[in-house]
Amino acid sequence: MVQTPMSSNSDRVEIAHRTLRQAIIEQALKAGTKLPEDEIGRHFSMSRTLVRAVLAKLQAQGLVDTYHKRTATVAQPSLEEAHDAFAVRRALEREVIKSIIKRWNPSIEKGLQEHVKEEEAAHAKGDVRLSTRLAGEFHLKLAELSGNTLLERYLSELVSRCSLILAMYSRPHSSECAISEHSALIAALRSGDVAVAEQLMDEHLSSVESRALFDEEAPVEPDLGSILSRYADRAHG
Incomplete structure (x- = not known):
């Protein structure tokens, strides 16, 4: 054509x-x-x-x-803007959790598990940049699977912003943390327990935010x- x-x-x-x-x-x-x-x-x-x-x-x-x-x-988002971005993101990610639990089925679980396998492969290769990108894309996949197009759009913008913030400010850390937290989230979603899943998401995002550390190097x-x-x-x- x-x-x-x-x-x-x-x-x-x-x-x-x-x-x-x-x-x-x-x-x-x-x-x-x-x-x-x-x-x-x-x-x-x-x-x-x-x-x-x-x-x-x-x-x-x-x-x-x-x-x-x-x-x-x-x-060049400031640290104050960074905290605001994560605060809004927490609220949206809770809505994603609720939507996914309502729509949960084997194909959703398969898609999330396959993504975690990609994260594990990147970690095994020591590819830090790929691991970082895949960690953010896990949340984009969650938003996509929520079935709410507006939620997906707004969260996509926030995840991109937060990824930039982490690239600017984060201290070195092992990607194993994010991978294990993502696996725990999948298990909570499978169980259908909204309260537990929301708590795990809040803890996960708090952990991600806590990795930020201002770097004076130009x-x-x-x-x-x-x-x-x-x-x-x-x-x-």
């Missing part, structure tokens, strides 16, 4: 968005990094209009700042082109 210009543009926007989002969450592009429209446009063969559409999507997810700036930058300005090349190859793969 011949690809129309519209679908081609849509594909470019999606690939560019996925590439930049992943590079930001995995901290290849650090907080404060400038994201020039011209360079992004050249890399993805996109017009400025399409680049701005990509940056707008990233801004909506709390990953990019564009307000009153000539050049967009990777967002970020090194990366080479945007080389990072985009590396992540774009993975996005196409």
Whole structure:
């Protein structure tokens, strides 16, 4: 089938968005990094209009700042904003728990268990960046399985924001913690006990938030082109 210009543009926007989002969450592009429209446009063969559409999507997810700036930058949420983000996220994750327990079935459990296996494989390989990304995506999967599209959308934005916060501020820790906590959550969901599942989710998010620690070290300005090349190859793969 011949690809129309519209679908081609849509594909470019999606690939560019996925590439930049992943590079930001995995901290290849650090907080404060400038994201020039011209360079992004050249890399993805996109017009400025399409680049701005990509940056707008990233801004909506709390990953990019564009307000009153000539050049967009990777967002730099403060610690106060970080605490606010986790507070709202706790409330939304409780709603996810309630929705999933109502809809629980073997296919939901299978999807969650398969994701945990991916987390275990990343941990076994010592791939910290992949482990970090998969830990956040576990919660995106929960939101998707809730069957509530609004809840999924809002939580997706918060998870992205929290992933950036953790990339900026978190202290080194073993991904085994998150994996075991995710497994415990699945068991609680299977049991159908809303109170226990909500308590485990609150404890899990408190544990995740407690890993944040302000780092005084100034970020090194990366080479945007080389990072985009590396992540774009993975996005196409």
